[in-house]
Amino acid sequence: MEKRWVYNEEAPAEVVEQLAQNLKISPTLAGILCQRKICTFEEAKAFFRPKLEDLHDPFLMKDMDLAVNRLNEALHNSEKILVYGDYDVDGTTSVALMYSFLRKYTHQVDFYIPDRYKEGYGVSQQGIDWAAEQGFSLIVSLDCGIKSADKVAYASSLGIDFIICDHHLPDEDIPKAVAVLDPKRPDCLYPFKELSGCGVGFKLIQAFCFQNDIDQEEVDQLLDLSVVSIAADIVPITSENRILAYYGLCQLNGPQPMRPGLAALKELAGLNSEMDISCIVFGFAPRINAAGRMGDAKNSVRMLLAQTKEQAFQMADIINESNKERRTKDSNITKEALQMIEEDDFLRSSTSTVLYKDTWHKGVIGIVASRCIEKYYRPTIILTESNGKASGSARSVHGFNVHSAIESCADLLDQFGGHMYAAGLTLPVENIPAFRERFEKVVASTITEEQKIPQIEIDSKIKLSQITRNFYNIIRQMEPFGPGNMRPVFVSECVYDTGSVRVVGDSHLKLRLTQDGFSSIDAIGFGLSDFYKPISKGIPFDVCYTVEENVYRGVITLQLRIKDIRIN
Structure with missing residues (x-):
């Protein structure tokens, strides 16, 4: 292709030359640093020698004081606390991070991961009902909750408070939770906006330790989970994320034994060399994700929380089998999808791809969409049947806003959401032909020639x-x-x-x-x-x-x- x-x-020559002299490196390398907005000696020092002391004050995040006070109150009164997270890597590492910390201070804590297929993404009514039945009075949600104003209100009516730790863009209606921690809130002045969901949870724990005079070492022990979330969630590895990732990798590669669950994953993935971001993305992330795609994402959390090698391998084996199943389905469905394109003149010559088959596994259709883009570089939507509807995942190409294109077809859809390069949607099965035609027209009229060629x-x-x-x-x-x-x-x-x-x-x-x-x-x-x-x-x-x-x-x-x- x-x-x-x-x-x-290229950066201005005089800036590059000055930096090269200051750092005693070649102009080529100095130029690359300048392209990355590292143009002075001090900026280069912070970049090459990250320090945990340079992490921002967590109390700069809006509602952080409210969150810490409510958490203190819950612990003081021995309230039952539920740690609630999404079923992907960011969500499960977030839950493992928060739960493993809180259980040092209370036995009245449990965790909940929604079922991908029965409950869907984010905070679910089923999850809140379960929390109410079990007597929980505080839910700490991680990597989700910012778009759950109605669910938070419902929980409040049942006497359950919410602390939300999220990193997604909020709707206009901010949930009326006790505290909403999200650096992307328009009214949040926190200096760094690109934390992972696990990163926001890390900041809450950091703030809690500051206020309660708990040694920073308690927080530092969680850096390994933080780097797994940063790598897997594809957030920018700059500023605070760079510091967290740097020290998280140091922990994974350090002299101390690795967390049993991650050590088991490393062995099963056949990773023998020093861990880096790629090892996490290609070795850890698919296996952790597979639990939620093919079965029960709680198994990922159980693995990450395992305290012995035996417990860790027991859960890691289950997850690894889920990943093998995921790979088989991914491969088979990709072959079917590519064959459908190759055998259809319209699909082959289109500027977009929209495919539907009711037997495809919902857990892998996003991966299949990405695979199709590797062969046919164009915006792609893969649909399957779920609860009587067509449910799908969209993936895009560089520079093209697939979410906006889907929004142009909103009258044909039941619901949709996502961002520029990835989105999800649900529509009546009978609307698929009309949707495919409309989506193709929108893409054909808005995509540029440059966007049709990978760069x-x-x-x-x-x-x-x-x-x-x-x-x-x-x-x-x-x-x-x-x-x-x-x-x-x-x-x-x-x-x-x-x-x-x-x-x-x-x-x-x-x-x-x-x-x-x-x-x-x-x-x-x-x-x-x-x-x-x-x-x-x-x-x-x-x-x-x-x-x-x-x-x-x-x-x-x-x-x-x-x-x-x-x-x-």
């Missing part, structure tokens, strides 16, 4: 000779990588293979590249075997890549991970 190479805007954001154009061990070591210090601080992407022009190019696996290229007499460097290009013939003939090409370490038989070398190739 053709890709657009988009170069990030690679490039930080800098360099010579292969610039890639030294010292160069790479500075890049490593820019970790953890993620949204807002992606691993640097480089382009080198007019390179050659030294004659070692070969296809490995089904479709991968293994090369050794040279340029302008530079000795050579190993490179791997996953899924790029189509370029084998021209490269093997000695034709020069431009290459787009990241730099990484490769460990083979105990020997560590630098190699390029190729993202795209352009034959000259």
Whole structure:
């Protein structure tokens, strides 16, 4: 698939030069830092040497004092407290974080995760009714609640108070809870707006410890759960998130034993190297999510709370089996979906994809939508039957607002919600043909030609000779990588293979590249075997890549991970 190479805007030369001199690094690396708004020595010091002391005062968040006071009251009076969270990674880590902390101070605490299929997303009436039956007087909701004004009012009528810890955009109607902690509230002056749901819960615990003179170490022990939520929820790894993620990874990789549940996950995922954000995204997150997609998300919380290796592996095995089932269904449904597109002239030539089959598993349709975009790069909606309705997940392409496009079809829908790149929707099955036609018209009339082509954001154009061990070591210090601080992407022009190019696996290229007499460097290009013939003939090409370490038989070398190739 053709890709657009988009170069990030360069910072002013004098700013780059000054930073390079101050840090004693190459102008190339200084330029990348400046692109990321790190332009002074002090900003660079804070970036390269994050400090927990630089976390913001939690009481800057609106309602934090009310939340801490209500929590103190509940603990003092031995009230029953229910920790309520969403069924995804952010929600389950949030619940594990808050529950594990509170149970040190009370036995009157339990947790609740709604059933994805029976209760849906967010705070449910069924969950509130259960809380009332069990005698809970306070619910602390995490990663949900900001859009649950009606449910909070219902709980209040039953004598149940709410503390909401959320990070989603609120509606105009803010729930009338005892406290609503959400940095995205228009009236909240908290300096950092991009915390995960677990991050907001972390700030509540931090504030509680401040007010009650509890050692900061009690809070720091929860950094491992915080980094799992940050990585899995794809929030920007900047500012506070960078600090939390940095120290969370330090905890995961430190000398102290890993939390039993995460240690079990690491072993089952076959992760033998040092943990980084990618390990969490591709090793931990799918397994934790699978519990909620295929079965009971409470199993994820139980695993994260396990205090022994035996307990942890018992739950992790269940979760791992759920993940295997998820992968099988994901693979089978993706094949069916792609075949439906390939066999239909209208679908094949459309600017959007809308597919429906009543037997598809609701838990994987969002993943299937993303898989379809990998093959047919366009806004995609996958629908299945749920409770007599068509229920679906939408995914988008870079720069296109799929939520807005769905909103243009609102009269055909029962409900919808989400954001620019991902959304959910429900509609009568009989409305699918009309919806597909309308959605296609909206997309076709609003999507740009650039948005139809996947893009690679490039930080800098360099010579292969610039890639030294010292160069790479500075890049490593820019970790953890993620949204807002992606691993640097480089382009080198007019390179050659030294004659070692070969296809490995089904479709991968293994090369050794040279340029302008530079000795050579190993490179791997996953899924790029189509370029084998021209490269093997000695034709020069431009290459787009990241730099990484490769460990083979105990020997560590630098190699390029190729993202795209352009034959000259």
